[in-house]
Amino acid sequence: MKIREIGTGRLLRISSFLVILGLLLEIVSLLWFHPLSFVLFAFLAASLIGLGILLYLVSLVFVAAPQAGNTPIRPPVAGR
Amino acid sequence: MIGVLICQIVLSIALASVFLIRPALTHAASWKILAFLGLCVLPALCIVGGMNTHVQRSEQTQFCISCHVMIPYGQSLYVDDPSHIPAQHFQNHRVPADMACYSCHADYTIYGPLKDKLQGLKRIYMQYLSTPPDPAAIRIAGGFKNAQCLHCHLGARDFDGNAVHAALLESLKSEQTSCLTSGCHDTAHDVANLNHLKLWRPAQ
Numbered sequence: 001m002k003i004r005e006i007g008t009g010r011l012l013r014i015s016s017f018l019v020i021l022g023l024l025l026e027i028v029s030l031l032w033f034h035p036l037s038f039v040l041f042a043f044l045a046a047s048l049i050g051l052g053i054l055l056y057l058v059s060l061v062f063v064a065a066p067q068a069g070n071t072p073i074r075p076p077v078a079g080r
Numbered sequence: 081m082i083g084v085l086i087c088q089i090v091l092s093i094a095l096a097s098v099f100l101i102r103p104a105l106t107h108a109a110s111w112k113i114l115a116f117l118g119l120c121v122l123p124a125l126c127i128v129g130g131m132n133t134h135v136q137r138s139e140q141t142q143f144c145i146s147c148h149v150m151i152p153y154g155q156s157l158y159v160d161d162p163s164h165i166p167a168q169h170f171q172n173h174r175v176p177a178d179m180a181c182y183s184c185h186a187d188y189t190i191y192g193p194l195k196d197k198l199q200g201l202k203r204i205y206m207q208y209l210s211t212p213p214d215p216a217a218i219r220i221a222g223g224f225k226n227a228q229c230l231h232c233h234l235g236a237r238d239f240d241g242n243a244v245h246a247a248l249l250e251s252l253k254s255e256q257t258s259c260l261t262s263g264c265h266d267t268a269h270d271v272a273n274l275n276h277l278k279l280w281r282p283a284q
Contacts, residue, residue: 009103023126
């Protein structure tokens with residue numbers, strides 16, 4: 001499936017969900033004073049947030065870009 | 081500090097929630113900027129802030145001794161005997177009491193903090209997924225380096241004024257003579273005999 005077919009809305013939703021989940025896990029890791037809290041943050045929370053950011057940036061690059069096939073090509077105006 | 085970071089995280093969650101519920105808002109230019117802030121800038125700052133907080137937290141004495149096998153090492157800081165090097169440093173505040181472990185066991189090189197974190201992850205693996213070692217059997221891989229002592233002591237008046245230190249300085253710097261195992265300062269964390277040692281109780 002092409003990224004454009006997924007649609008901006010769905011990509012934004014998935015991206016937002018991943019960022020929110022990651023941030024909630026980060027709050028848990030900050031309030032939990034335990035050696036495993038670092039593992040929770042570094043391997044789960046930061047990864048989810050990073051994936052969310054990456055997906056958002058992908059949505060900007062691939063979905064928002066104009067499709068090359070739909071761009072009208074204007075013929076050169078004579079006399080210029 | 082954690083309070084500010086949590087406020088930033090909550091703000092970021094609030095902004096991201098808006099785009100989770102109504103992603104169509106991003107068609108307007110002003111909402112596009114807010115989406116960039118809420119889904120890219122703020123979360124990235126939260127990762128940086130979180131990493132910074134966790135790294136600082138992992139330098140605390142309480143963090144180090146929160147692992148079961150490290151508890152005797154924390155207790156050895158209270159041995160009431162000045163010949164015990166870690167206890168003497170901790171009790172006389174020659175190292176910050178809340179960063180006692182890190183002050184002596186940090187690798188003071190350019191990639192030292194990264195190496196320390198990787199070592200820490202290895203210990204977490206041993207603690208939770210492998211067999212934790214007996215506390216008395218724990219040894220530092222490669223031995224305790226003089227560089228960790230010299231990081232603070234080199235250039236100090238009482239260190240430089242000592243004739244033995246002055247005579248062995250080059251040998252100490254090149255790690256040919258060990259501060260700990262050459263017979264001068266050989267009592268570190270004596271956790272095997274901890275039950276027989278008198279402990280210092282600080283006045284509250």
